[in-house]
Structure formats: structure tokens, C-alpha cells
Amino acid sequence: MDATGAVPFDPELAAALAAVGKAEPVTPENLAERQRRDAEARPRPTLRELADGGRFEVTELPGPGPGTTTGPGPGPIMVSARPAGLAGPLPLLYYLHGGGLVMGNAWSVLPRVLRELAELLGLAVLSVEYPLAPAARYLEPVEQCYAGLCWAARHAERLGVDPARIVLGGKSAGAGLTAALAQLTRDRGGPAPIGQLLLSPMLDDRGDTRSAHQQDGHDTWGRTSNATAWRALLGERYGAAELSPYAAAARATDLAGLPPAYIEVGSAETFRDEAVAYADALWQAGGSAELHVWAGAFHGFDTLAPGAAVSQDAREARVRWLRRLLRGT
Structure with a gap:
């Protein structure tokens, strides 16, 4: 711990962060400008670019129409991708991108997901373009993710995937949505995923853990940005004593019957304590969770410093974990 009480960064990660500098916090006043800048910084690659010279097969799917699930409204646009030339129904990674619920897109995350997971494991991927706050409020993002999941399970043959081997996954806000989606599909009797991959999950709207205070001003995503994002999603529900776990997964009181979880977070990250608490709650409910707390890692460490030793280990x-999970099905 340094003189301020914050957990220090891994030296390689600290050097990478110093080279680029931390972005200013996201506030209600600058949110629209930050969204505009993020869209410019993360342009959507074309399907041809995603195909990488024939290395992957990539298709854009329009959102399912109304009435496709028990939830309201249409589903999201999804990008379907898989390693080229693989025959037979593949396991499916249903992936939700990060961006604090207010930024990011389904296209720009795909190159890394395909290269680091799909190609190595023979996975198909559906990357989901869920709606962003504040244009989308409260349960709309998770409802659209559920609509897309139900559509994918029903159209598995068309997609060339095995509906009995669906893994939910996501990073940051996408991981928080993944945890909420796992609860929602359990409760509605929807598709039954075999696992949930939660990378630095954004789980708790209250933002009052020890790590949230300890790493504020140090982590790349602090309490101000976190509160702004949650307010954008929840509106007048922000700060409510009771809130649906489908909006913030950490609010759940019943975590029994959920698929095995892989949970990772950095020790120097705002989300550290809520991720650890969620793993513990899964264990207490009799569930399966594998927890990794990467020493000295901040939020988004492996994206900012992919060559660092801790990023490679992660x-x-x-x-x-995914290989073991798929071998058991």
C-alpha cells in the first residue's frame, strides 16, 4: 500500500498507464462529450476487417423483433463470428462489451475476443450491441440481452452452434450485465448457460466498498465515473434502498442455481471488493466460482498493457477455465 493508502500498481502496468495518462472522470456534465469521443476513439471495424483475410467468418445479425421473448421490446443487433473452416455445431460465447454502461460497442471488442478465446478454443461468438444509458434506462439493456440470448438458442442450427453449450461472458459493465442476465434467464426458465465469464465485473450501484474508496483517484475507473454511469442507467432509482438484481447483480439475495462463474479483478481496482463479495455469495449459495485477484492490476489492465506479465497470466x-468448462459438457 502506498502513502495514500491505495494498493500500488504492478510496475509494468504503472509504466504503461504513465505513458498514456489517466482520462478525466466521467461526470453528468461531460458524459455526452465523453460518449462522442469514445465513439471516435473506438470506430467500428467493418465485417471485412473483422474477417481478417478469411481467418474468421463474420456476419451482422439484425435484432430480433418484438415478441421473441417473454421480455418486452426487440432484441439487440448482434455480430456473429467464428474461426473459419470449423465444421459442426460449436460452443457459443455470448459476449457483452464493456464501457461503463454508457460507452463501447459490439464490433471493436471482437478482434481480441476472437484471437484470444474463440480461435484457441474453437468457439463461436455473438457480440451484443445492447443499448447504452442514458438513452436506455433501468432494465432495457438486460432485457435486450435476454431477447438476443433466447433468439440465439432458438436459432442455434442457423448459427451453427450448440444450444446446450452456451457460455455467457463480458467485461466491466458487460460482465455486470452478464451476471444479471444469468439470474434473469434462470428466473424465467430461459436458455441455461453452462458458465459465466465475469471480467472486472461492474456489479454494485452503491459504490461504497473499501476498494471503491481506497482506489478512488488511482484506478482508471473511479467513484465519480462509476456513480455517473449508474445514475445514467437508473435515473430516479439511483440510490434506492431496494433495486432489482437484474439492474445491479450484487443486489441479489438468491444466487442458487446459477452456472459456474469465472471472476477476475485487479487488487488495485475499484471493483475489487464487489467482485470478491460476489464470488463469496455464489459459494455461500452452494455454487461454483473461480476467483482471480490479479496483484497490482487496475481496471482494464490487460487492454492497456497486453504485453505485461500479469496480462498474459490473466x-x-x-x-x-473455459477449456475445463467445455470439456465437462
Whole structure:
């Protein structure tokens, strides 16, 4: 711990962060400008670019229409991708991108997901373009993710995937949505995923853990940005004593019957304590969770410093867990 009480960063990660500098916090006043800048910084690659010279087969799917699930409204646009030339129904990674619920897109995350997971494990991927706050409020993002999941399970043959081997996955806000989606599909009797991959999950709207205070001003995503994002989603529900776990998965009181979880977070990250608490709650409910707390890692460490030793270790651990999970099905 440094003189301020914050957990220090891994030296390689600290050097990478110092080279680029931390972005200013997201506030209600600058949110629209930050969204505009993020869209410019993360342009959507074309399907041809995603195909990478024939290395992957990539298709854009329009959102399912109304009435496709028991939830309201249409489903999201999805990008379907898989390693080229693989025959037979493949396991499916149903992937939700990060961006604090207010930024990011389904296209820009695909190159890394395909290269680091799909190609190594023979996975098909559906990357989901769920609606962003504040244009989308409260349960709309998770409802659209559920609509897409139900559509994918019903159209598995068309997609060339095995509906009995669906893994939910996501990063940051996408991981929080993944945890909420796992609860929602359990409660509605929807598709039954075999696992949930939760990478630095954004789980708790209250933002009052020890790590949230300890790493504020140090982590790349602090309490101000976190509160702004949750307010954008929840509106007048922000700060409510009771809130649906489908909006913030950490609010759940019943975590029994959920699929095995892989949970990773950095020790120097705002989300550290809520991720650890969620793993513990899954264990207390009799569930299966594998927890990795990467020493000295901040939020988004492996994206900012992919060559750092801890980033490489994290990628390898994810692959090992997914491989074990798929072998058991």
C-alpha cells in the first residue's frame, strides 16, 4: 500500500498507464462529450476487417423483433463470428462489451475476443450491441440481452452452434450485465448457460466498498465515473434502498442455481471488493466460482498493457477455465 493508502500498481502496468495518462472522470456534465469521443476513439471495424483475410467468418445479425421473448421490446443487433473452416455445431460465447454502461460497442471488442478465446478454443461468438444509458434506462439493456440470448438458442442450427453449450461472458459493465442476465434467464426458465465469464465485473450501484474508496483517484475507473454511469442507467432509482438484481447483480439475495462463474479483478481496482463479495455469495449459495485477484492490476489492465506479465497470466487463466468448462459438457 502506498502513502495514500491505495494498493500500488504492478510496475509494468504503472509504466504503461504513465505513458498514456489517466482520462478525466466521467461526470453528468461531460458524459455526452465523453460518449462522442469514445465513439471516435473506438470506430467500428467493418465485417471485412473483422474477417481478417478469411481467418474468421463474420456476419451482422439484425435484432430480433418484438415478441421473441417473454421480455418486452426487440432484441439487440448482434455480430456473429467464428474461426473459419470449423465444421459442426460449436460452443457459443455470448459476449457483452464493456464501457461503463454508457460507452463501447459490439464490433471493436471482437478482434481480441476472437484471437484470444474463440480461435484457441474453437468457439463461436455473438457480440451484443445492447443499448447504452442514458438513452436506455433501468432494465432495457438486460432485457435486450435476454431477447438476443433466447433468439440465439432458438436459432442455434442457423448459427451453427450448440444450444446446450452456451457460455455467457463480458467485461466491466458487460460482465455486470452478464451476471444479471444469468439470474434473469434462470428466473424465467430461459436458455441455461453452462458458465459465466465475469471480467472486472461492474456489479454494485452503491459504490461504497473499501476498494471503491481506497482506489478512488488511482484506478482508471473511479467513484465519480462509476456513480455517473449508474445514475445514467437508473435515473430516479439511483440510490434506492431496494433495486432489482437484474439492474445491479450484487443486489441479489438468491444466487442458487446459477452456472459456474469465472471472476477476475485487479487488487488495485475499484471493483475489487464487489467482485470478491460476489464470488463469496455464489459459494455461500452452494455454487461454483473461480476467483482471480490479479496483484497490482487496475481496471482494464490487460487492454492497456497486453504485453505485461500479469496480462498474459490473466489471459491464460481464462483460457484454462473455459477449456475445463467445455470439456465437462
